[in-house]
Amino acid sequence: MSDALAAAIDTDAVVIGAGPVGLYQVFQLGLLEARAHVIDSLPRAGGQPAQLYPDKPIYDLPGIAACTGQQLTDALLAQIAPFEPVFHFGQEAQTLRRLPDGRWQVATRAVHALGGVTLRARALFIAAGTGAFAPRRLKLSGIQAWEGRQLFYRPPDAADLPAGRALIVGGGEAALACAIALAESGRHTVTLTHRRDAFQADSTAIARWHALRTEGRAQFIAGQPTDFEAEGERLVALHIADHQGAQQRVALDALIVLQGLAPQLGPIADWNLALERKQLAVDTERFATSAPGIFAVGDINTYPGKKKLLVCGFHEAALAAWGALPTLFPGRAEPPLQYTSSSAHLQTLLGLR
Numbered sequence: 001m002s003d004a005l006a007a008a009i010d011t012d013a014v015v016i017g018a019g020p021v022g023l024y025q026v027f028q029l030g031l032l033e034a035r036a037h038v039i040d041s042l043p044r045a046g047g048q049p050a051q052l053y054p055d056k057p058i059y060d061l062p063g064i065a066a067c068t069g070q071q072l073t074d075a076l077l078a079q080i081a082p083f084e085p086v087f088h089f090g091q092e093a094q095t096l097r098r099l100p101d102g103r104w105q106v107a108t109r110a111v112h113a114l115g116g117v118t119l120r121a122r123a124l125f126i127a128a129g130t131g132a133f134a135p136r137r138l139k140l141s142g143i144q145a146w147e148g149r150q151l152f153y154r155p156p157d158a159a160d161l162p163a164g165r166a167l168i169v170g171g172g173e174a175a176l177a178c179a180i181a182l183a184e185s186g187r188h189t190v191t192l193t194h195r196r197d198a199f200q201a202d203s204t205a206i207a208r209w210h211a212l213r214t215e216g217r218a219q220f221i222a223g224q225p226t227d228f229e230a231e232g233e234r235l236v237a238l239h240i241a242d243h244q245g246a247q248q249r250v251a252l253d254a255l256i257v258l259q260g261l262a263p264q265l266g267p268i269a270d271w272n273l274a275l276e277r278k279q280l281a282v283d284t285e286r287f288a289t290s291a292p293g294i295f296a297v298g299d300i301n302t303y304p305g306k307k308k309l310l311v312c313g314f315h316e317a318a319l320a321a322w323g324a325l326p327t328l329f330p331g332r333a334e335p336p337l338q339y340t341s342s343s344a345h346l347q348t349l350l351g352l353r
Contacts, residue, residue: 008118011037011086013056014123014327016093016104016268019047021298021313023076028321029125030083031346032335033326037119039083039094041111043154046073047129051261062311082351088117096124096271104293123324126280126289126296127317128268133211136259138169143228146235152256158185165189167238169225175258180208183218190218191250193240197222214309221248268300276302286323287316293327295320 013029015022018040023315026036038228042051049058057066092106094116098104104124108116108148111134135153137144155178169177171194182188192209197220199206212218219239226247229237237251249259274281274290279302282288287295297320298313306312325334340346347353 002314008105008120009037009086011035011119011121013037013123013324014039014104014121015085015127015300016040016106017047017129017300018042018045018087018089019127019129019291019298020049020072020076022047023073025083025125025127025297025317025321026080026083026312027076028318029110029324029328030080030085031349032125032321032325032328032339033349034321034324036083037088037121039088039091039093039106039108039117039119041090041134043089045089046070047086050071056193058310060309060311084350086118092266094267095108096134096267098291102293118169122293123327124294125296125317125320126268126294126300127313128265129299134159134262134264134266135257138225138257140225140228143235146230146255148338150235150252152254153258155181156254156256158182158187161188161254163187166191166254166256167250167252168192168256168258169197169238170194170195170258170260172258172260173199173205174197174260175200175256176205176209176258178258180205180212185210188254191221191252193217193221193223193225193238193250195222195224210315221250223248237318245297250321251326263312272287285319287320288323293324293345295324321334 001175013036014033015025015036015038018038022038023045026038029036037337050073055068056072057068058072088108092111093106094109094172095107097105103120103122105118105120107118110116155174158181166182166188168175176199179190183190193339213220223237223242225242226241227239228235235255237249238255240248240250280289280296280300282296282301284303287297289296297316298306338346344353
């Protein structure tokens with residue numbers, strides 16, 4: 001047995017994606033007594049609703065007049081808690097291979113660190129939405145050599161970042177919050193750059209940022225990065241062009257790029273699964289892909305009549321869990337359909353008895 005196999009974690013099912021549909025997939029698997037491990041490239045659960053509109057109301061969920069993306073995430077996490085799923089955050093599913101016994105082995109890599117996990121399961125559920133969310137990177141050839149050393153795509157903790165000159169690129173809430181935290185720490189000289197002097201953040205954060213600038217504790221440069229300078233093993237400066245094309249050299253010790261997140265299909269595109277317009281083709285009985293034991297639910301899949309709605313993703317997750325039963329538990333008779341409102345067995349699984 002290879003070291004990779006020996007170190008692998010065995011489970012019933014692997015769910016790729018911890019967005020709302022992925023979390024509900026865990027719930028449906030739990031009701032059928034299937035253990036699940038969940039992989040997500042983001043540092044926490046919630047997917048697109050929690051990342052892109054955590055405070056924005058959602059109005060089209062059954063029986064719920066309104067709830068925010070974060071409230072929905074919190075409710076789903078509470079719902080699946082009795083099933084004790086294991087989360088692997090900050091991990092991107094990289095390689096997939098079929099084992100001789102018919103199970104699937106998924107190996108991940110850490111998004112912002114070294115290491116990864118290897119999981120083995122009879123069934124794999126891909127609930128990756130429109131793809132794994134990845135930071136929008138600077139499009140400057142060669143600058144990736146400093147990633148993780150002086151170049152960061154996640155907000156660092158002010159106490160962990162060495163004192164010095166911090167240059168932050170971005171105009172959203174995360175960029176502004178990072179600039180404020182570093183400026184208030186008193187250990188960093190802070191410069192924020194964005195294409196224009198306007199920010200997508202709440203009024204309190206914007207007011208605080210303007211106050212720090214007025215106090216001389218931070219500065220702003222309007223423009224776009226065009227090039228960088230390095231001396232030996234050190235990244236020392238970024239060149240920024242304003243709207244007239246004039247260049248400004250900004251010296252730095254740390255470069256923090258917070259330009260938002262973008263979904264990418266990533267390694268899934270190389271798994272030899274049938275694709276239609278960068279989406280996984282599935283049937284509408286079990287939501288199975290072209291590979292046995294692999295299912296796809298939510299925005300990642302496509303089929304005739306597909307609608308990209310949360311409620312449809314929840315429906316798909318329920319049918320996928322039931323459709324996977326012969327794969328999850330070979331030889332076991334399919335259990336009768338039970339209802340959480342009346343089944344003592346399901347209520348026991350949910351910790352209600």
